[in-house]
Amino acid sequence: MLLQMDSITKSYGSVTANSQVQFSLNRGEIHALVGENGAGKTTLMRILYGMESPTSGEILLDGKAVSFASPADAIKHRIGMVHQHFMLFPTFTIAENIVIGREPSKGIGFDRKAAAAETERIGKLYGMPVDPWKKVADCSLGMQQRVEILKVLYQGAEVIILDEPTGVLTPLEVKELLVAIKGLAAQGKSFVLISHKLQEIMEVADRVTVLRDGKVTGTVDAKDTNAEDLSRLMVGRDLIHISRNEASRGKKVLEVAGLSIKGAKTKPVLTNISLHVDEGEIVGIAGISGNGQSELIQAISGLMKTDHGVIKLLGQDVTGASVGSIRERGLAHIPEDRYQWGVAKDATVTENGLMGHTDRHQKLGILNGSGIRGMVSEWVSRFGIKTGSLSTKAQFLSGGNLQKLIVARELAQHTPFLIAAEPTRGVDVGAMEIIHGELLKKRDEKGAILLISSELTEILKLSDRILIMYEGQIVGELDAESATEEQISLLMAGGKAVG
Structure with a gap:
């Protein structure tokens, strides 16, 4: 087991966002984390990424207890996160966005050619080619998502947290992203996928953990479940199938x-x-x-x-x-x-x-x-x-x-x-x-x-x-x-x- 979050509890005064949560991740696994809004998914991942500290519980990485005071600590331990709202500089090139914070230098200056070459290299290595000289402002949302993932890969991430990665993508871009995630997992990268889109989860995930009101209501192998069962675990009831009446148009x-x-x-x-x-x-x-x-x-x-x-x-x-x-x-x-x-x-x-x-x-x-x-x-x-x-x-x-x-x-x-x-x-x-x-x-x-x-x-x-x-x-x-x-x-x- 690569990663384990053991009995994680996070409280804000009288409000408990996570309660005794158990979550684990294997090497090369895609583990989806689902639940209703406010169920505690993002809080749990903010803890894993060093943006929050747990009230109690511990994180084990390769069997050793670790704690993160900041995202920089998490990155040092090869954990990266791609946020729901992209954190890119639109006026910078793709290469500049990817290497920012770890820029290759030439003398005392920034070596743009080396940055572009390194961007091309990791893009080809991970099957996600990009044009390093293109400005992010001129990129589609799907390409910006790709840049965000390459950025954390450049930082050396072995564990990648994806928060609602397909929320603003077209159907074609979604398919391309899911293929890329599967390809990276096959190369040994491990993913935590936060998503509300259960059909996508069923297509790409190995395991699924469901949170409701800050507690785990189930962890299942994706091959042994379906979207309806996951919905039931998320909301605690069967969903109502809504039918649409024939339109009765007026003025x-x-x-x-x-x-x-x-x-x-x-x-x-x-x-x-x-x-x-x-x-x-x-x-x-x-x-x-x-x-x-x-x-x-x-x-x-x-x-x-x-x-x-x-x-x-x-x-x-x-x-x-x-x-x-x-x-x-x-x-x-x-x-x-x-x-x-x-x-x-x-x-x-x-x-x-x-x-x-x-x-x-x-x-x-x-x-x-x-x-x-x-x-x-x-x-x-x-x-x-x-x-x-x-x-x-x-x-x-x-x-x-x-x-x-x-x-x-x-x-x-x-x-x-x-x-x-x-x-x-x-x-x-x-x-x-x-x-x-x-x-x-x-x-x-x-x-x-x-x-x-x-x-x-x-x-x-x-x-x-x-x-x-x-x-x-x-x-x-x-x-x-x-x-x-x-x-x-x-x-x-x-x-x-x-x-």
Whole structure:
């Protein structure tokens, strides 16, 4: 056994994040760690990577007790971690990002040629070739993920922790990453894989450990289990299979005609975008990240000015209107980046929940504190948001629980139109079930929803119509009943629809 975490407990005051956790890792093994949001997965791995100290318990590496005061200590012991949010410098080259902190020198200066040569060498050695001279800002998210892994391999890591590694990747990039992980494991590298995507885990993992409420509910060989059994261990019950009723469309709620936005360079960001979303339907937008989806969302919601075209909401022209004005006319918005657009990290759970709801909870400028707390408490219960209290600052919630708070807040606006951008990013299967159910409920109650998701299974499951974006244009429209992942993937990559 290469690594063992023995009876790890981590407490923060009265809150116990991990309780007597047993976790082990063999050389050349891929061991998946799964659980609901707030189950203690990330805390456990932060302990292993030296970002936290356990309250009790010990870590054994090759049978010897070790302790890490910092990530630098963990790296010295050949343990590396690739975080959910990439930690790369966009203006640096791939080689510069990989060697940073351990730069080859020439005299007293940085030897860029040696860095590039070393980057090419390890890329070929581990079957993950890269262009060392390319700037990270010009790389796809899949390539950035590859750079992060090569960075920890360059540091000499034998144990690699991957935190939600496929969260922002396209289906093709996911397949390439899983192949790379398997190849590295075959070469003797050991992986701890934190993921909510159970089908991917079943494809790549050797063993799976499930956490619930900070405790291990089971460790099983992947070949002896399935996604349904793992879901049951995670949430403590059988999941409900949600069915989608036939759409009952009404009047047009959102109308976009000829929308164009010039880019900073010569290439336009959006070109002649036209679409509509009707009452009682979910229109899904699929596309590889960076093909104009973000700019489209920002234009519709008032966060970005347009150069040409018209945006109408419930028949009213809102082109160029302010964010506040558009929201007042009937828009709610689950943003794609919860940290940048969705919350104030230093504000409490209650304060973040209040955003957009102040008018209904104030009289003569005085807020109704008990009414606000009651509203947010109901969301916490209904969506299973794990928080120490309503006074907890948002920055101390796990990413998945923060996502659930934002979804609950925006759905509670009860607006005729909702933009749902990556609504289930980083949430567990139980929360995904709840969010999907709530979106379909809104649609069945005559709400209009524009769904933007990097998860094709989510697009296919929820959408009535599917639009595909490529290089700032809508390159195809498919009926969700007959669309396939293969058709959508082909259009996403710039191909032509077949059949």
